[in-house]
Amino acid sequence: MxxxxxxxxxxxxxxxxxxxxxxxxxxxxxxxxxxxxxxxxxxxxxxxxxxxxxxxxxxxxxxxxxxxxxxxxxxxxxxxxxxxxxxxxxxxxxxxxxxxxxxxxxxxxxxxxxxxxxxENYMAFPGSTLPGVMGAGAAQTMINVNRVLPGERILMLGSGNVGLIVSYQLMQAGAEVVALVEGAPRIGGYGVHAGKIRRAGVPIYTSHTIKRVLGTNAVEGVEIVEVGPGFVPIPGTEKKFDVDTVCLAVGxxxxxxxxxxxxxxxxxxxxxxxxxxxxxxxxxxxxxxxxxxxxxxxxxxxxxxxxxxxxxxxxxxxxxxxxxxxxxxxxxxxxxxxxxxxxxxxxxxxxxxxxxxxxxxxxxxxxxxxx
Ligand SMILES: Cc1cc2nc3c(=O)[nH]c(=O)nc-3n(C[C@H](O)[C@H](O)[C@H](O)COP(=O)(O)OP(=O)(O)OC[C@H]3O[C@@H](n4cnc5c(N)ncnc54)[C@H](O)[C@@H]3O)c2cc1C
Structure with missing residues:
Protein backbone atom coordinates (compact mmCIF):
# COMPACT_ATOMS: atom_id res chain seq x y z
CA MET A 1 0.00 0.00 0.00
CA GLU A 120 -30.19 7.13 -11.52
CA ASN A 121 -33.30 6.10 -9.61
CA TYR A 122 -34.75 2.70 -10.44
CA MET A 123 -38.31 1.39 -10.34
CA ALA A 124 -39.57 -2.10 -9.55
CA PHE A 125 -42.37 -3.78 -11.56
CA PRO A 126 -42.84 -7.32 -12.89
CA GLY A 127 -40.02 -7.91 -15.38
CA SER A 128 -37.93 -4.91 -14.22
CA THR A 129 -34.84 -7.11 -13.73
CA LEU A 130 -34.87 -8.50 -17.30
CA PRO A 131 -31.89 -7.64 -19.51
CA GLY A 132 -33.02 -4.71 -21.67
CA VAL A 133 -34.53 -2.67 -18.82
CA MET A 134 -32.05 0.10 -18.03
CA GLY A 135 -31.63 3.67 -16.84
CA ALA A 136 -31.93 6.36 -19.52
CA GLY A 137 -28.50 7.68 -18.50
CA ALA A 138 -27.03 4.21 -19.12
CA ALA A 139 -28.60 4.16 -22.59
CA GLN A 140 -27.15 7.64 -23.18
CA THR A 141 -23.67 6.42 -22.21
CA MET A 142 -24.05 3.49 -24.61
CA ILE A 143 -24.97 5.64 -27.62
CA ASN A 144 -22.96 8.81 -27.05
CA VAL A 145 -19.80 7.45 -25.39
CA ASN A 146 -19.53 3.82 -26.50
CA ARG A 147 -21.43 4.13 -29.82
CA VAL A 148 -23.56 1.06 -29.14
CA LEU A 149 -27.33 1.05 -29.66
CA PRO A 150 -29.00 -0.50 -26.57
CA GLY A 151 -31.92 -1.78 -28.66
CA GLU A 152 -33.99 -1.15 -31.77
CA ARG A 153 -37.48 -0.56 -30.39
CA ILE A 154 -37.53 1.38 -27.15
CA LEU A 155 -40.13 2.60 -24.66
CA MET A 156 -39.08 5.48 -22.38
CA LEU A 157 -40.62 5.98 -18.94
CA GLY A 158 -40.33 9.55 -17.58
CA SER A 159 -40.79 12.87 -19.34
CA GLY A 160 -38.33 15.06 -17.43
CA ASN A 161 -35.49 16.58 -19.45
CA VAL A 162 -33.44 13.38 -19.20
CA GLY A 163 -36.28 11.24 -20.61
CA LEU A 164 -36.99 13.73 -23.40
CA ILE A 165 -33.38 14.40 -24.37
CA VAL A 166 -32.31 10.75 -24.29
CA SER A 167 -35.39 9.72 -26.34
CA TYR A 168 -34.38 12.18 -29.04
CA GLN A 169 -30.75 11.07 -28.94
CA LEU A 170 -31.81 7.41 -29.23
CA MET A 171 -33.72 8.30 -32.40
CA GLN A 172 -30.70 10.23 -33.73
CA ALA A 173 -28.64 7.09 -33.09
CA GLY A 174 -31.05 5.00 -35.19
CA ALA A 175 -33.47 3.46 -32.67
CA GLU A 176 -37.24 3.71 -32.83
CA VAL A 177 -38.82 5.19 -29.70
CA VAL A 178 -42.28 3.62 -29.77
CA ALA A 179 -43.73 5.63 -26.87
CA LEU A 180 -42.89 7.94 -24.02
CA VAL A 181 -44.82 7.24 -20.82
CA GLU A 182 -45.27 9.66 -17.93
CA GLY A 183 -47.05 8.99 -14.62
CA ALA A 184 -47.94 12.63 -13.95
CA PRO A 185 -50.75 14.32 -15.87
CA ARG A 186 -48.24 16.72 -17.47
CA ILE A 187 -44.83 16.50 -19.16
CA GLY A 188 -42.07 17.31 -16.67
CA GLY A 189 -39.29 18.65 -18.93
CA TYR A 190 -38.90 21.70 -21.14
CA GLY A 191 -41.52 22.22 -23.87
CA VAL A 192 -38.80 22.60 -26.52
CA HIS A 193 -37.50 19.07 -25.88
CA ALA A 194 -41.05 17.61 -25.79
CA GLY A 195 -41.85 19.40 -29.07
CA LYS A 196 -38.97 17.63 -30.84
CA ILE A 197 -40.25 14.24 -29.69
CA ARG A 198 -43.81 14.99 -30.74
CA ARG A 199 -42.73 16.28 -34.17
CA ALA A 200 -40.84 13.03 -34.66
CA GLY A 201 -44.15 11.21 -34.19
CA VAL A 202 -43.52 9.61 -30.78
CA PRO A 203 -46.80 9.20 -28.86
CA ILE A 204 -46.65 10.57 -25.31
CA TYR A 205 -48.89 8.90 -22.73
CA THR A 206 -49.26 11.09 -19.62
CA SER A 207 -51.04 9.66 -16.51
CA HIS A 208 -49.70 6.22 -17.50
CA THR A 209 -47.15 3.88 -15.99
CA ILE A 210 -45.56 0.51 -16.74
CA LYS A 211 -47.66 -2.42 -15.55
CA ARG A 212 -45.18 -5.14 -16.52
CA VAL A 213 -42.38 -5.99 -18.91
CA LEU A 214 -42.92 -9.15 -20.94
CA GLY A 215 -40.26 -11.73 -21.75
CA THR A 216 -38.41 -14.73 -20.33
CA ASN A 217 -34.70 -14.09 -20.77
CA ALA A 218 -34.86 -10.57 -22.24
CA VAL A 219 -37.39 -7.82 -22.91
CA GLU A 220 -39.94 -8.92 -25.51
CA GLY A 221 -42.66 -6.35 -24.88
CA VAL A 222 -44.16 -3.98 -22.35
CA GLU A 223 -47.64 -3.33 -21.01
CA ILE A 224 -48.60 0.14 -19.77
CA VAL A 225 -51.71 1.21 -17.89
CA GLU A 226 -53.47 4.51 -17.24
CA VAL A 227 -53.40 5.75 -13.64
CA GLY A 228 -56.12 7.71 -11.85
CA PRO A 229 -56.00 9.83 -8.68
CA GLY A 230 -53.50 8.45 -6.14
CA PHE A 231 -51.60 6.76 -8.95
CA VAL A 232 -54.08 3.84 -8.94
CA PRO A 233 -54.10 1.80 -12.20
CA ILE A 234 -57.40 1.91 -14.09
CA PRO A 235 -58.39 -1.65 -15.14
CA GLY A 236 -59.15 -2.08 -18.82
CA THR A 237 -56.80 0.75 -19.96
CA GLU A 238 -53.78 -1.51 -20.61
CA LYS A 239 -51.83 -1.12 -23.88
CA LYS A 240 -49.11 -3.46 -25.16
CA PHE A 241 -46.02 -2.49 -27.18
CA ASP A 242 -43.59 -4.70 -29.01
CA VAL A 243 -40.18 -3.47 -27.71
CA ASP A 244 -36.74 -4.91 -26.93
CA THR A 245 -35.67 -2.16 -24.52
CA VAL A 246 -37.30 -0.17 -21.72
CA CYS A 247 -35.51 2.95 -20.42
CA LEU A 248 -36.27 4.47 -17.04
CA ALA A 249 -35.83 8.22 -16.59
CA VAL A 250 -37.37 8.51 -13.15
CA GLY A 251 -34.99 10.89 -11.45
C1 LIG B 1 -29.19 12.37 -19.29
C2 LIG B 1 -28.78 13.68 -18.69
C3 LIG B 1 -28.98 14.85 -19.42
C4 LIG B 1 -28.62 16.07 -18.86
N1 LIG B 1 -28.78 17.22 -19.58
C5 LIG B 1 -28.37 18.41 -19.08
C6 LIG B 1 -28.49 19.63 -19.82
O1 LIG B 1 -29.00 19.65 -20.92
N2 LIG B 1 -28.04 20.77 -19.31
C7 LIG B 1 -27.46 20.77 -18.07
O2 LIG B 1 -27.03 21.84 -17.63
N3 LIG B 1 -27.33 19.66 -17.32
C8 LIG B 1 -27.79 18.48 -17.79
N4 LIG B 1 -27.68 17.32 -17.04
C9 LIG B 1 -27.18 17.42 -15.67
C10 LIG B 1 -25.70 17.60 -15.64
O3 LIG B 1 -25.08 16.66 -16.45
C11 LIG B 1 -25.22 17.45 -14.23
O4 LIG B 1 -25.91 18.33 -13.37
C12 LIG B 1 -23.72 17.75 -14.10
O5 LIG B 1 -22.99 17.08 -15.08
C13 LIG B 1 -23.24 17.33 -12.73
O6 LIG B 1 -21.87 17.47 -12.67
P1 LIG B 1 -21.05 16.79 -11.49
O7 LIG B 1 -19.63 17.17 -11.71
O8 LIG B 1 -21.67 17.12 -10.20
O9 LIG B 1 -21.26 15.23 -11.68
P2 LIG B 1 -20.84 14.24 -12.91
O10 LIG B 1 -20.74 14.95 -14.20
O11 LIG B 1 -21.78 13.08 -12.82
O12 LIG B 1 -19.39 13.78 -12.46
C14 LIG B 1 -19.15 12.97 -11.33
C15 LIG B 1 -17.91 12.13 -11.58
O13 LIG B 1 -17.53 11.52 -10.36
C16 LIG B 1 -17.01 10.23 -10.64
N5 LIG B 1 -17.10 9.42 -9.42
C17 LIG B 1 -18.18 9.27 -8.62
N6 LIG B 1 -17.88 8.49 -7.57
C18 LIG B 1 -16.58 8.13 -7.70
C19 LIG B 1 -15.69 7.33 -6.93
N7 LIG B 1 -16.08 6.75 -5.78
N8 LIG B 1 -14.42 7.15 -7.36
C20 LIG B 1 -14.01 7.76 -8.50
N9 LIG B 1 -14.81 8.53 -9.28
C21 LIG B 1 -16.07 8.71 -8.88
C22 LIG B 1 -17.90 9.73 -11.77
O14 LIG B 1 -17.26 8.72 -12.52
C23 LIG B 1 -18.14 11.00 -12.58
O15 LIG B 1 -17.25 11.14 -13.66
C24 LIG B 1 -28.06 16.10 -17.55
C25 LIG B 1 -27.85 14.92 -16.83
C26 LIG B 1 -28.22 13.72 -17.39
C27 LIG B 1 -28.00 12.44 -16.58
Whole structure:
Protein backbone atom coordinates (compact mmCIF):
# COMPACT_ATOMS: atom_id res chain seq x y z
CA MET A 1 0.00 0.00 0.00
CA UNK A 2 1.35 3.41 -1.02
CA UNK A 3 0.56 6.76 0.56
CA UNK A 4 0.21 9.92 -1.51
CA UNK A 5 0.19 13.43 -0.01
CA UNK A 6 -1.38 16.38 -1.78
CA UNK A 7 -2.87 19.78 -0.99
CA UNK A 8 -6.28 19.16 -2.54
CA UNK A 9 -7.78 15.79 -3.54
CA UNK A 10 -10.91 15.91 -5.67
CA UNK A 11 -13.23 12.92 -6.16
CA UNK A 12 -14.93 13.19 -9.55
CA UNK A 13 -13.73 14.72 -12.83
CA UNK A 14 -17.16 15.96 -13.94
CA UNK A 15 -18.25 19.59 -14.37
CA UNK A 16 -17.89 20.30 -10.64
CA UNK A 17 -14.64 18.45 -9.97
CA UNK A 18 -12.82 19.87 -13.00
CA UNK A 19 -13.93 23.42 -12.16
CA UNK A 20 -12.74 23.00 -8.56
CA UNK A 21 -9.42 21.60 -9.81
CA UNK A 22 -8.89 24.55 -12.14
CA UNK A 23 -9.50 27.09 -9.38
CA UNK A 24 -7.35 25.39 -6.76
CA UNK A 25 -4.47 24.59 -9.14
CA UNK A 26 -4.32 28.07 -10.67
CA UNK A 27 -4.14 29.48 -7.13
CA UNK A 28 -1.00 27.35 -6.65
CA UNK A 29 -2.29 24.22 -4.91
CA UNK A 30 -0.98 20.73 -5.66
CA UNK A 31 -4.18 19.09 -6.92
CA UNK A 32 -5.05 15.45 -7.58
CA UNK A 33 -8.36 14.71 -9.34
CA UNK A 34 -9.59 11.10 -9.26
CA UNK A 35 -12.28 9.53 -11.46
CA UNK A 36 -13.33 5.93 -11.97
CA UNK A 37 -14.21 6.50 -15.64
CA UNK A 38 -11.73 6.05 -18.45
CA UNK A 39 -12.61 9.54 -19.74
CA UNK A 40 -12.86 12.77 -17.74
CA UNK A 41 -15.89 15.07 -17.96
CA UNK A 42 -18.53 13.08 -16.06
CA UNK A 43 -21.96 13.61 -17.61
CA UNK A 44 -20.76 16.39 -19.93
CA UNK A 45 -19.28 14.14 -22.62
CA UNK A 46 -22.60 12.35 -23.05
CA UNK A 47 -24.42 15.57 -23.79
CA UNK A 48 -24.43 16.16 -27.51
CA UNK A 49 -27.31 18.65 -27.25
CA UNK A 50 -27.01 22.42 -26.86
CA UNK A 51 -27.27 23.92 -23.38
CA UNK A 52 -29.84 26.51 -22.31
CA UNK A 53 -29.40 29.53 -20.08
CA UNK A 54 -27.32 32.65 -20.49
CA UNK A 55 -24.34 33.36 -22.71
CA UNK A 56 -21.98 33.41 -19.69
CA UNK A 57 -23.08 29.83 -19.03
CA UNK A 58 -22.38 28.76 -22.62
CA UNK A 59 -26.00 28.50 -23.72
CA UNK A 60 -26.16 27.23 -27.29
CA UNK A 61 -22.93 25.22 -26.84
CA UNK A 62 -23.08 21.44 -26.86
CA UNK A 63 -22.28 19.78 -23.52
CA UNK A 64 -19.27 17.82 -24.77
CA UNK A 65 -17.69 21.00 -26.16
CA UNK A 66 -18.05 22.65 -22.73
CA UNK A 67 -16.35 19.55 -21.33
CA UNK A 68 -13.47 19.78 -23.84
CA UNK A 69 -12.89 23.46 -22.98
CA UNK A 70 -12.94 22.79 -19.25
CA UNK A 71 -10.60 19.86 -19.60
CA UNK A 72 -8.02 21.78 -21.63
CA UNK A 73 -8.02 24.55 -18.97
CA UNK A 74 -7.48 21.94 -16.25
CA UNK A 75 -4.65 20.28 -18.20
CA UNK A 76 -2.85 23.64 -18.46
CA UNK A 77 -3.42 24.39 -14.75
CA UNK A 78 -1.01 21.65 -13.61
CA UNK A 79 -3.61 19.56 -11.78
CA UNK A 80 -3.00 15.80 -11.99
CA UNK A 81 -5.95 13.66 -13.17
CA UNK A 82 -6.04 9.94 -12.30
CA UNK A 83 -8.58 8.12 -14.47
CA UNK A 84 -9.78 4.49 -14.22
CA UNK A 85 -9.27 5.04 -10.50
CA UNK A 86 -11.84 4.21 -7.85
CA UNK A 87 -12.19 5.93 -4.49
CA UNK A 88 -13.74 3.11 -2.47
CA UNK A 89 -13.80 4.74 0.95
CA UNK A 90 -13.11 7.75 3.12
CA UNK A 91 -12.00 7.76 6.77
CA UNK A 92 -13.20 10.24 9.37
CA UNK A 93 -9.89 12.15 8.90
CA UNK A 94 -10.81 12.42 5.19
CA UNK A 95 -8.01 10.15 3.95
CA UNK A 96 -9.15 8.32 0.83
CA UNK A 97 -8.86 4.64 -0.01
CA UNK A 98 -8.03 4.42 -3.72
CA UNK A 99 -7.39 1.70 -6.32
CA UNK A 100 -5.12 3.06 -9.07
CA UNK A 101 -3.47 0.90 -11.76
CA UNK A 102 -4.41 -2.18 -9.76
CA UNK A 103 -2.60 -0.87 -6.66
CA UNK A 104 -4.00 0.23 -3.34
CA UNK A 105 -3.22 3.84 -2.31
CA UNK A 106 -4.10 5.99 0.67
CA UNK A 107 -4.48 9.60 -0.43
CA UNK A 108 -3.94 12.11 2.36
CA UNK A 109 -4.93 15.64 1.40
CA UNK A 110 -5.07 18.88 3.36
CA UNK A 111 -8.46 19.53 1.74
CA UNK A 112 -10.84 17.09 0.04
CA UNK A 113 -13.56 18.07 -2.43
CA UNK A 114 -16.18 15.42 -3.19
CA UNK A 115 -17.82 16.03 -6.59
CA UNK A 116 -19.10 12.50 -7.20
CA UNK A 117 -22.30 13.47 -9.09
CA UNK A 118 -25.59 11.57 -8.96
CA UNK A 119 -26.95 8.15 -9.84
CA GLU A 120 -30.19 7.13 -11.52
CA ASN A 121 -33.30 6.10 -9.61
CA TYR A 122 -34.75 2.70 -10.44
CA MET A 123 -38.31 1.39 -10.34
CA ALA A 124 -39.57 -2.10 -9.55
CA PHE A 125 -42.37 -3.78 -11.56
CA PRO A 126 -42.84 -7.32 -12.89
CA GLY A 127 -40.02 -7.91 -15.38
CA SER A 128 -37.93 -4.91 -14.22
CA THR A 129 -34.84 -7.11 -13.73
CA LEU A 130 -34.87 -8.50 -17.30
CA PRO A 131 -31.89 -7.64 -19.51
CA GLY A 132 -33.02 -4.71 -21.67
CA VAL A 133 -34.53 -2.67 -18.82
CA MET A 134 -32.05 0.10 -18.03
CA GLY A 135 -31.63 3.67 -16.84
CA ALA A 136 -31.93 6.36 -19.52
CA GLY A 137 -28.50 7.68 -18.50
CA ALA A 138 -27.03 4.21 -19.12
CA ALA A 139 -28.60 4.16 -22.59
CA GLN A 140 -27.15 7.64 -23.18
CA THR A 141 -23.67 6.42 -22.21
CA MET A 142 -24.05 3.49 -24.61
CA ILE A 143 -24.97 5.64 -27.62
CA ASN A 144 -22.96 8.81 -27.05
CA VAL A 145 -19.80 7.45 -25.39
CA ASN A 146 -19.53 3.82 -26.50
CA ARG A 147 -21.43 4.13 -29.82
CA VAL A 148 -23.56 1.06 -29.14
CA LEU A 149 -27.33 1.05 -29.66
CA PRO A 150 -29.00 -0.50 -26.57
CA GLY A 151 -31.92 -1.78 -28.66
CA GLU A 152 -33.99 -1.15 -31.77
CA ARG A 153 -37.48 -0.56 -30.39
CA ILE A 154 -37.53 1.38 -27.15
CA LEU A 155 -40.13 2.60 -24.66
CA MET A 156 -39.08 5.48 -22.38
CA LEU A 157 -40.62 5.98 -18.94
CA GLY A 158 -40.33 9.55 -17.58
CA SER A 159 -40.79 12.87 -19.34
CA GLY A 160 -38.33 15.06 -17.43
CA ASN A 161 -35.49 16.58 -19.45
CA VAL A 162 -33.44 13.38 -19.20
CA GLY A 163 -36.28 11.24 -20.61
CA LEU A 164 -36.99 13.73 -23.40
CA ILE A 165 -33.38 14.40 -24.37
CA VAL A 166 -32.31 10.75 -24.29
CA SER A 167 -35.39 9.72 -26.34
CA TYR A 168 -34.38 12.18 -29.04
CA GLN A 169 -30.75 11.07 -28.94
CA LEU A 170 -31.81 7.41 -29.23
CA MET A 171 -33.72 8.30 -32.40
CA GLN A 172 -30.70 10.23 -33.73
CA ALA A 173 -28.64 7.09 -33.09
CA GLY A 174 -31.05 5.00 -35.19
CA ALA A 175 -33.47 3.46 -32.67
CA GLU A 176 -37.24 3.71 -32.83
CA VAL A 177 -38.82 5.19 -29.70
CA VAL A 178 -42.28 3.62 -29.77
CA ALA A 179 -43.73 5.63 -26.87
CA LEU A 180 -42.89 7.94 -24.02
CA VAL A 181 -44.82 7.24 -20.82
CA GLU A 182 -45.27 9.66 -17.93
CA GLY A 183 -47.05 8.99 -14.62
CA ALA A 184 -47.94 12.63 -13.95
CA PRO A 185 -50.75 14.32 -15.87
CA ARG A 186 -48.24 16.72 -17.47
CA ILE A 187 -44.83 16.50 -19.16
CA GLY A 188 -42.07 17.31 -16.67
CA GLY A 189 -39.29 18.65 -18.93
CA TYR A 190 -38.90 21.70 -21.14
CA GLY A 191 -41.52 22.22 -23.87
CA VAL A 192 -38.80 22.60 -26.52
CA HIS A 193 -37.50 19.07 -25.88
CA ALA A 194 -41.05 17.61 -25.79
CA GLY A 195 -41.85 19.40 -29.07
CA LYS A 196 -38.97 17.63 -30.84
CA ILE A 197 -40.25 14.24 -29.69
CA ARG A 198 -43.81 14.99 -30.74
CA ARG A 199 -42.73 16.28 -34.17
CA ALA A 200 -40.84 13.03 -34.66
CA GLY A 201 -44.15 11.21 -34.19
CA VAL A 202 -43.52 9.61 -30.78
CA PRO A 203 -46.80 9.20 -28.86
CA ILE A 204 -46.65 10.57 -25.31
CA TYR A 205 -48.89 8.90 -22.73
CA THR A 206 -49.26 11.09 -19.62
CA SER A 207 -51.04 9.66 -16.51
CA HIS A 208 -49.70 6.22 -17.50
CA THR A 209 -47.15 3.88 -15.99
CA ILE A 210 -45.56 0.51 -16.74
CA LYS A 211 -47.66 -2.42 -15.55
CA ARG A 212 -45.18 -5.14 -16.52
CA VAL A 213 -42.38 -5.99 -18.91
CA LEU A 214 -42.92 -9.15 -20.94
CA GLY A 215 -40.26 -11.73 -21.75
CA THR A 216 -38.41 -14.73 -20.33
CA ASN A 217 -34.70 -14.09 -20.77
CA ALA A 218 -34.86 -10.57 -22.24
CA VAL A 219 -37.39 -7.82 -22.91
CA GLU A 220 -39.94 -8.92 -25.51
CA GLY A 221 -42.66 -6.35 -24.88
CA VAL A 222 -44.16 -3.98 -22.35
CA GLU A 223 -47.64 -3.33 -21.01
CA ILE A 224 -48.60 0.14 -19.77
CA VAL A 225 -51.71 1.21 -17.89
CA GLU A 226 -53.47 4.51 -17.24
CA VAL A 227 -53.40 5.75 -13.64
CA GLY A 228 -56.12 7.71 -11.85
CA PRO A 229 -56.00 9.83 -8.68
CA GLY A 230 -53.50 8.45 -6.14
CA PHE A 231 -51.60 6.76 -8.95
CA VAL A 232 -54.08 3.84 -8.94
CA PRO A 233 -54.10 1.80 -12.20
CA ILE A 234 -57.40 1.91 -14.09
CA PRO A 235 -58.39 -1.65 -15.14
CA GLY A 236 -59.15 -2.08 -18.82
CA THR A 237 -56.80 0.75 -19.96
CA GLU A 238 -53.78 -1.51 -20.61
CA LYS A 239 -51.83 -1.12 -23.88
CA LYS A 240 -49.11 -3.46 -25.16
CA PHE A 241 -46.02 -2.49 -27.18
CA ASP A 242 -43.59 -4.70 -29.01
CA VAL A 243 -40.18 -3.47 -27.71
CA ASP A 244 -36.74 -4.91 -26.93
CA THR A 245 -35.67 -2.16 -24.52
CA VAL A 246 -37.30 -0.17 -21.72
CA CYS A 247 -35.51 2.95 -20.42
CA LEU A 248 -36.27 4.47 -17.04
CA ALA A 249 -35.83 8.22 -16.59
CA VAL A 250 -37.37 8.51 -13.15
CA GLY A 251 -34.99 10.89 -11.45
CA UNK A 252 -31.48 11.04 -10.05
CA UNK A 253 -30.19 10.98 -6.49
CA UNK A 254 -26.91 12.38 -5.13
CA UNK A 255 -24.00 9.93 -4.84
CA UNK A 256 -23.27 10.66 -1.19
CA UNK A 257 -21.79 7.38 0.12
CA UNK A 258 -18.27 8.78 0.71
CA UNK A 259 -19.66 11.82 2.50
CA UNK A 260 -21.70 9.60 4.85
CA UNK A 261 -18.54 7.62 5.61
CA UNK A 262 -16.74 10.80 6.66
CA UNK A 263 -19.50 11.51 9.20
CA UNK A 264 -21.02 14.65 7.66
CA UNK A 265 -24.49 15.85 8.72
CA UNK A 266 -27.27 15.60 6.12
CA UNK A 267 -30.76 16.95 5.49
CA UNK A 268 -33.54 15.55 3.29
CA UNK A 269 -34.58 17.75 0.35
CA UNK A 270 -36.88 16.08 -2.22
CA UNK A 271 -36.22 18.92 -4.71
CA UNK A 272 -32.53 17.91 -4.69
CA UNK A 273 -33.15 14.17 -5.08
CA UNK A 274 -33.04 13.00 -1.43
CA UNK A 275 -30.45 13.21 1.35
CA UNK A 276 -27.89 15.95 0.76
CA UNK A 277 -24.88 16.99 2.85
CA UNK A 278 -25.11 20.22 4.83
CA UNK A 279 -22.61 22.79 3.60
CA UNK A 280 -21.91 26.47 4.10
CA UNK A 281 -21.51 29.23 1.50
CA UNK A 282 -17.90 28.02 0.94
CA UNK A 283 -19.23 24.50 0.11
CA UNK A 284 -17.53 23.18 3.29
CA UNK A 285 -19.45 20.40 5.05
CA UNK A 286 -19.82 19.80 8.79
CA UNK A 287 -16.45 17.98 8.64
CA UNK A 288 -13.70 20.60 8.61
CA UNK A 289 -11.67 20.57 5.39
CA UNK A 290 -14.21 18.45 3.48
CA UNK A 291 -15.97 20.30 0.66
CA UNK A 292 -18.70 19.22 -1.77
CA UNK A 293 -19.79 20.51 -5.20
CA UNK A 294 -22.19 19.68 -8.01
CA UNK A 295 -24.95 17.05 -8.13
CA UNK A 296 -23.65 15.39 -4.95
CA UNK A 297 -24.91 18.44 -3.02
CA UNK A 298 -28.35 18.19 -4.70
CA UNK A 299 -29.21 17.36 -8.31
CA UNK A 300 -29.27 20.53 -10.45
CA UNK A 301 -27.60 21.01 -13.82
CA UNK A 302 -24.15 21.33 -15.31
CA UNK A 303 -23.76 25.11 -15.07
CA UNK A 304 -24.57 25.15 -11.33
CA UNK A 305 -22.25 22.18 -10.85
CA UNK A 306 -19.40 24.13 -12.49
CA UNK A 307 -20.05 27.21 -10.34
CA UNK A 308 -20.22 25.17 -7.13
CA UNK A 309 -16.94 23.55 -8.17
CA UNK A 310 -15.43 27.02 -8.72
CA UNK A 311 -16.61 28.05 -5.26
CA UNK A 312 -15.20 24.95 -3.54
CA UNK A 313 -11.86 25.31 -5.38
CA UNK A 314 -11.49 28.97 -4.41
CA UNK A 315 -12.52 28.30 -0.79
CA UNK A 316 -10.09 25.37 -0.47
CA UNK A 317 -7.25 27.51 -1.90
CA UNK A 318 -8.13 30.33 0.50
CA UNK A 319 -8.09 28.05 3.52
CA UNK A 320 -4.65 26.80 2.45
CA UNK A 321 -3.45 30.43 2.46
CA UNK A 322 -2.94 30.48 -1.32
CA UNK A 323 -5.46 33.28 -1.86
CA UNK A 324 -5.77 36.31 0.43
CA UNK A 325 -9.20 36.83 2.05
CA UNK A 326 -9.70 39.85 -0.25
CA UNK A 327 -8.80 37.93 -3.44
CA UNK A 328 -11.02 35.03 -2.40
CA UNK A 329 -13.92 37.28 -1.40
CA UNK A 330 -13.88 38.95 -4.82
CA UNK A 331 -13.88 35.63 -6.68
CA UNK A 332 -16.55 34.12 -4.43
CA UNK A 333 -18.83 37.14 -4.84
CA UNK A 334 -18.64 36.82 -8.66
CA UNK A 335 -19.32 33.07 -8.58
CA UNK A 336 -22.17 33.41 -6.08
CA UNK A 337 -23.80 36.10 -8.23
CA UNK A 338 -23.69 33.75 -11.23
CA UNK A 339 -25.12 30.90 -9.12
CA UNK A 340 -27.96 33.15 -7.94
CA UNK A 341 -28.78 33.96 -11.59
CA UNK A 342 -28.90 30.26 -12.42
CA UNK A 343 -31.28 29.67 -9.51
CA UNK A 344 -33.65 32.51 -10.42
CA UNK A 345 -36.69 32.64 -12.71
CA UNK A 346 -39.46 30.13 -13.24
CA UNK A 347 -37.19 27.06 -13.59
CA UNK A 348 -34.69 28.02 -10.86
CA UNK A 349 -37.14 28.95 -8.10
CA UNK A 350 -37.56 25.45 -6.65
CA UNK A 351 -33.80 24.89 -6.57
CA UNK A 352 -33.14 28.30 -5.01
CA UNK A 353 -35.57 27.55 -2.17
CA UNK A 354 -33.99 24.12 -1.61
CA UNK A 355 -30.47 25.59 -1.57
CA UNK A 356 -31.57 28.21 0.98
CA UNK A 357 -32.99 25.42 3.19
CA UNK A 358 -29.71 23.50 2.91
CA UNK A 359 -27.61 26.56 3.84
CA UNK A 360 -29.98 27.42 6.72
CA UNK A 361 -29.76 23.88 8.07
CA UNK A 362 -25.98 24.32 8.14
CA UNK A 363 -26.32 27.60 10.07
CA UNK A 364 -28.56 25.87 12.65
CA UNK A 365 -26.10 22.98 12.90
CA UNK A 366 -23.16 25.32 13.58
CA UNK A 367 -25.20 27.41 16.04
CA UNK A 368 -26.09 24.24 17.99
CA UNK A 369 -22.49 23.10 17.91
CA UNK A 370 -21.36 26.45 19.33
CA UNK A 371 -23.86 26.23 22.25
C1 LIG B 1 -29.19 12.37 -19.29
C2 LIG B 1 -28.78 13.68 -18.69
C3 LIG B 1 -28.98 14.85 -19.42
C4 LIG B 1 -28.62 16.07 -18.86
N1 LIG B 1 -28.78 17.22 -19.58
C5 LIG B 1 -28.37 18.41 -19.08
C6 LIG B 1 -28.49 19.63 -19.82
O1 LIG B 1 -29.00 19.65 -20.92
N2 LIG B 1 -28.04 20.77 -19.31
C7 LIG B 1 -27.46 20.77 -18.07
O2 LIG B 1 -27.03 21.84 -17.63
N3 LIG B 1 -27.33 19.66 -17.32
C8 LIG B 1 -27.79 18.48 -17.79
N4 LIG B 1 -27.68 17.32 -17.04
C9 LIG B 1 -27.18 17.42 -15.67
C10 LIG B 1 -25.70 17.60 -15.64
O3 LIG B 1 -25.08 16.66 -16.45
C11 LIG B 1 -25.22 17.45 -14.23
O4 LIG B 1 -25.91 18.33 -13.37
C12 LIG B 1 -23.72 17.75 -14.10
O5 LIG B 1 -22.99 17.08 -15.08
C13 LIG B 1 -23.24 17.33 -12.73
O6 LIG B 1 -21.87 17.47 -12.67
P1 LIG B 1 -21.05 16.79 -11.49
O7 LIG B 1 -19.63 17.17 -11.71
O8 LIG B 1 -21.67 17.12 -10.20
O9 LIG B 1 -21.26 15.23 -11.68
P2 LIG B 1 -20.84 14.24 -12.91
O10 LIG B 1 -20.74 14.95 -14.20
O11 LIG B 1 -21.78 13.08 -12.82
O12 LIG B 1 -19.39 13.78 -12.46
C14 LIG B 1 -19.15 12.97 -11.33
C15 LIG B 1 -17.91 12.13 -11.58
O13 LIG B 1 -17.53 11.52 -10.36
C16 LIG B 1 -17.01 10.23 -10.64
N5 LIG B 1 -17.10 9.42 -9.42
C17 LIG B 1 -18.18 9.27 -8.62
N6 LIG B 1 -17.88 8.49 -7.57
C18 LIG B 1 -16.58 8.13 -7.70
C19 LIG B 1 -15.69 7.33 -6.93
N7 LIG B 1 -16.08 6.75 -5.78
N8 LIG B 1 -14.42 7.15 -7.36
C20 LIG B 1 -14.01 7.76 -8.50
N9 LIG B 1 -14.81 8.53 -9.28
C21 LIG B 1 -16.07 8.71 -8.88
C22 LIG B 1 -17.90 9.73 -11.77
O14 LIG B 1 -17.26 8.72 -12.52
C23 LIG B 1 -18.14 11.00 -12.58
O15 LIG B 1 -17.25 11.14 -13.66
C24 LIG B 1 -28.06 16.10 -17.55
C25 LIG B 1 -27.85 14.92 -16.83
C26 LIG B 1 -28.22 13.72 -17.39
C27 LIG B 1 -28.00 12.44 -16.58
Missing amino acids: KTIQTDVAIVGAGSAGLSAAYQAATAGADVLVIDENRLPGGQLFKQIHKFFGSREHQAGTRGYRIGQELLSRVEKSGARVWLNTLVYGMEKDCSLGVIHNGEHYVVRAKKVIVAAGAK LNPMTELIWMAGCAFCFLPAFGGHVPLHDSNMETTVSGLYVAGDVTGVEEASSAMEEGNLAGVAAAESLGLLSPEQAAEKKAEITARLNTLRSGMFGERRRTAKEQQLNSMKHYRAKEAE
